[in-house]
Amino acid sequence: MENNKKLVINPAWCKGCGICAEFCPKKVLQVIHEKVQAVNEEACIKCGLCELRCPDYAIYIEKEGE
Amino acid sequence: MPSALIEKSFRTKRLPHIWCPGCGHGILMRDVAQAIENCGLDPDKVVIVSGIGCSSRAAGYMNYNTLHTTHGRAIAFATGVKLANPDLHVIVITGDGDCTAIGGNHLIHACRRNIDLTVVVFNNNIYGMTGGQYSPTTPHGEKGTTAPYGNIDYNFDIPKLAEAAGATYTARGTAYHAPQMIKLIEAGIKNKGFSLIEGLSVCPTYYGRKNKKGSAIKMYNWQKDNCVDVKKAEKMTAEELEGKIIIGEMSHSEKPEYTDMYKEIIKKCGGDK
Numbered sequence: 502m503e504n505n506k507k508l509v510i511n512p513a514w515c516k517g518c519g520i521c522a523e524f525c526p527k528k529v530l531q532v533i534h535e536k537v538q539a540v541n542e543e544a545c546i547k548c549g550l551c552e553l554r555c556p557d558y559a560i561y562i563e564k565e566g567e
Numbered sequence: 568m569p570s571a572l573i574e575k576s577f578r579t580k581r582l583p584h585i586w587c588p589g590c591g592h593g594i595l596m597r598d599v600a601q602a603i604e605n606c607g608l609d610p611d612k613v614v615i616v617s618g619i620g621c622s623s624r625a626a627g628y629m630n631y632n633t634l635h636t637t638h639g640r641a642i643a644f645a646t647g648v649k650l651a652n653p654d655l656h657v658i659v660i661t662g663d664g665d666c667t668a669i670g671g672n673h674l675i676h677a678c679r680r681n682i683d684l685t686v687v688v689f690n691n692n693i694y695g696m697t698g699g700q701y702s703p704t705t706p707h708g709e710k711g712t713t714a715p716y717g718n719i720d721y722n723f724d725i726p727k728l729a730e731a732a733g734a735t736y737t738a739r740g741t742a743y744h745a746p747q748m749i750k751l752i753e754a755g756i757k758n759k760g761f762s763l764i765e766g767l768s769v770c771p772t773y774y775g776r777k778n779k780k781g782s783a784i785k786m787y788n789w790q791k792d793n794c795v796d797v798k799k800a801e802k803m804t805a806e807e808l809e810g811k812i813i814i815g816e817m818s819h820s821e822k823p824e825y826t827d828m829y830k831e832i833i834k835k836c837g838g839d840k
Binding site for chain 1: 597
């Protein structure tokens with residue numbers, strides 16, 4: 502687990518399509534009331550696949566110092 | 568706060584964009600921005616040119632020099648920009664209808680000239696913005712609002728069309744295969760000549776709904792399961808490739824570039840003195 506990285510969600514931009522949740526390899530994410538939430542954040546390996554496939558830039562991995 | 572890439576590459580005050588939930592265009596637009604970043608281009612030297620359609624909204628969101636032009640004419644405007652200032656990196660973002668129907672002639676003639684443009688086609692297989700009319704890339708037999716009983720036209724293979732017309736770099740990626748798409752766009756930017764990268768998008772609202780493809784998620788899973796990398800496809804039989812879509816770099820060749828040749832002509836005629 503990389504400690505200098507953080508999973509960030511911007512609910513204001515999320516349209517609830519659920520692509521990030523579908524393709525998350527660790528099943529960290531879930532769409533609840535049309536917005537994505539990290540329901541299992543401890544399992545997140547910060548791979549960034551959600552960021553690559555979010556059409557709305559509403560989820561990303563923040564690296565320390567950025 | 569958006570991510571560093573989005574903050575740098577986009578006009579964040581204009582986000583979230585107007586594309587529908589699940590639309591692949593947002594993913595492809597991010598891929599373009601990531602490729603520009605990976606190539607280390609000076610943002611002041613980058614020009615994004617687009618036409619009309621869902622795809623072409625991208626020029627409004629991207630934080631570079633941008634030019635949003637008339638329907639089908641993005642490549643024509645881009646040709647002008649590049650000829651007037653060959654030092655600029657000119658990237659065209661266009662759609663399947665904009666590029667291959669309304670702008671079909673501009674496309675083939677720009678390919679023929681091998682002018683140093685990078686054209687990224689966001690192909691959603693339909694005219695999304697105007698309500699789901701079938702386009703030149705709507706697959707044979709599929710439906711649109713103007714083909715309620717199924718489309719009897721055969722669809723274009725855009726990279727093949729561009730290659731045959733003279734483009735020196737052609738490729739196909741998808742919204743699902745984002746890491747590969749970024750690399751393909753990077754290679755297109757680096758190619759000194761005409762580059763065309765088709766990005767298969769997902770349109771759940773019109774193409775998906777008209778053809779009962781299910782949710783956006785189902786459509787991305789379809790891309791995941793039915794796209795085969797060109798290297799893997801070489802080892803497969805025609806039977807195994809039935810119904811599959813081949814992705815990756817389709818062609819790459821070298822040929823003198825148009826603005827270079829134009830400069831030579833000017834020099835030959837004494838125009839540089």
